[in-house]
Amino acid sequence: MRARLGRECLYVPSCRLGMYLALRHWVKPGGRVLMAPVNDDVIFFVVLAAGLKPVMAPVHHEDGSIDMAAIPDATWEGLSAVLTVNIYGNPDPVMELRSRCHLMGIPLIEDCAHAIGTTVGGRLVGTFGEASTYSLGKHLGARTGGILAIADPAQRRTLEAARDELLAPGNLLSELAYGIRPYAESAVRGLRLTSLAWAVVRLLGMEERGPDIRMPLRAARLVEALNHAPSLLPFNDWVKVDMHDYRMRPGKLRLGRTEGMLAELDTLLNAYREGTAKLLESRWAIRRPGPVQPLFQVPLLVEDREGTRNLLHRNRINTGYLYDPPLDVYAAAFTEHSRTPEAAEWFGRHAMPADPLKADRILKVLDRAGVAPAPPFSPRQVTRHPLSTGRKVRRPSSRTLTTEAFSTFPEPPAAPEPLSTPTDISGSPGYREQSTMQLRAADLVPEDHTVQIRTPAAPGPFPGEPRA
Numbered sequence: 001m002r003a004r005l006g007r008e009c010l011y012v013p014s015c016r017l018g019m020y021l022a023l024r025h026w027v028k029p030g031g032r033v034l035m036a037p038v039n040d041d042v043i044f045f046v047v048l049a050a051g052l053k054p055v056m057a058p059v060h061h062e063d064g065s066i067d068m069a070a071i072p073d074a075t076w077e078g079l080s081a082v083l084t085v086n087i088y089g090n091p092d093p094v095m096e097l098r099s100r101c102h103l104m105g106i107p108l109i110e111d112c113a114h115a116i117g118t119t120v121g122g123r124l125v126g127t128f129g130e131a132s133t134y135s136l137g138k139h140l141g142a143r144t145g146g147i148l149a150i151a152d153p154a155q156r157r158t159l160e161a162a163r164d165e166l167l168a169p170g171n172l173l174s175e176l177a178y179g180i181r182p183y184a185e186s187a188v189r190g191l192r193l194t195s196l197a198w199a200v201v202r203l204l205g206m207e208e209r210g211p212d213i214r215m216p217l218r219a220a221r222l223v224e225a226l227n228h229a230p231s232l233l234p235f236n237d238w239v240k241v242d243m244h245d246y247r248m249r250p251g252k253l254r255l256g257r258t259e260g261m262l263a264e265l266d267t268l269l270n271a272y273r274e275g276t277a278k279l280l281e282s283r284w285a286i287r288r289p290g291p292v293q294p295l296f297q298v299p300l301l302v303e304d305r306e307g308t309r310n311l312l313h314r315n316r317i318n319t320g321y322l323y324d325p326p327l328d329v330y331a332a333a334f335t336e337h338s339r340t341p342e343a344a345e346w347f348g349r350h351a352m353p354a355d356p357l358k359a360d361r362i363l364k365v366l367d368r369a370g371v372a373p374a375p376p377f378s379p380r381q382v383t384r385h386p387l388s389t390g391r392k393v394r395r396p397s398s399r400t401l402t403t404e405a406f407s408t409f410p411e412p413p414a415a416p417e418p419l420s421t422p423t424d425i426s427g428s429p430g431y432r433e434q435s436t437m438q439l440r441a442a443d444l445v446p447e448d449h450t451v452q453i454r455t456p457a458a459p460g461p462f463p464g465e466p467r468a
């Protein structure tokens with residue numbers, strides 16, 4: 001990856017851990033971070049764990065990328081960083097965002113989990129900002145590992161030390177399970193038991209996300225965890241979803257297999273590009289100008305997304321990576337809302353992610369069933385999500401969260417609170433990061449369901465923490 005990106009790269013057990021490291025290193029706790037609401041919820045919780053306030057950016061309805069022109073001046077004021085997500089591999093307007101960040105003197109952090117082969121102006125995304133993170137579990141399918149790439153090689157040692165402090169010890173059982181998993185999976189596929197396997201997983205309650213696309217928010221517990229931010233472990237229950245070994249020290253098997261897969265990346269990206277081109281030619285896609293990218297998923301815009309998803313499942317085509325509802329609807333109290341949320345809601349509702357490697361099968365199924373494309377987007381005609389308040393969005397001003405009517409993100413307290421003893425609720429031998437936040441249990445579930453949250457009073461003892 002270093003040769004590919006021309007940047008210093010650090011191996012991390014997962015993209016989410018790399019993102020946590022990057023945010024802690026470059027953004028002072030308490031800061032506001034601009035990001036798209038059409039995004040993975042795990043990354044949202046990583047932002048919260050880093051003690052930051054997610055500020056929702058307006059997006060384009062065609063592909064969920066950040067709509068630069070629609071960001072109000074007021075949103076830019078006081079931002080501490082911009083986090084691009086390049087959802088499904090479609091690039092955010094990274095050049096414009098970089099110029100703006102440069103002008104404001106704030107870092108640009110790029111999440112390239114879906115965009116390992118995406119280019120802008122002939123240059124790979126992930127090479128524009130201060131740092132970028134990659135997931136080796138996406139295009140590559142390694143089911144483990146990530147890369148944190150950095151612009152300034154001098155930061156490597158500090159980040160490496162911070163990573164090592166967060167690593168949990170590896171264990172033989174998990175390494176063994178990792179080793180045999182591909183064989184077990186191909187046996188299940190060979191016996192055409194995939195649907196049955198999923199049904200059993202659901203029956204046993206092993207599916208962490210439940211029946212919804214988003215994981216359960218558990219708002220009251222999230223409020224509790226926020227009192228420990230910045231710190232990763234209090235957020236473990238959210239951050240670990242879909243990947244419990246996200247901070248496990250990798251064994252030789254994992255590293256060896258991943259290296260082998262990385263050697264084939266270009267061949268794989270060509271296959272993704274080919275499949276993307278086919279899907280983009282279909283009547284369910286909106287093709288934006290520029291060269292075809294090797295998208296991780298192609299968002300097909302269909303009228304009935306759930307019906308289409310069921311249809312694909314019935315035809316043994318698994319789907320995933322849906323982001324509905326947008327984060328400012330899903331976790332309204334914990335975000336600064338976008339002032340123009342309609343495109344994000346529309347995209348979340350109509351985008352059916354299609355795996356380019358299964359392009360032919362998917363197109364055949366959709367064609368045969370006569371699946372209807374999404375109606376044209378019109379902001380006035382978007383029916384708001386049942387969870388959304390329907391109200392015009394307010395700027396956050398309150399310091400109070402209510403567990404019943406979440407609507408604003410808490411402001412920092414006027415005066416810093418005295419520090420309590422460091423909190424370590426992990427019980428994990430590999431965990432040494434400490435939080436300096438004060439937890440007041442009595443504040444958590446008071447009788448009127450009103451919760452006072454303290455934003456970080458002082459940065460935690462995190463290696464490389466900005467001190468200014």
Ligand SMILES: Cc1ncc(COP(=O)(O)O)c(C=O)c1O
Nearest residue numbers: 014015016040111113135137146
């Ligand atoms: C957009 C996005 N970013 C980051 C991640 C996290 O990647 P990893 O599973 O490697 O931690 C995901 C995971 O699905 C994702 O969809």
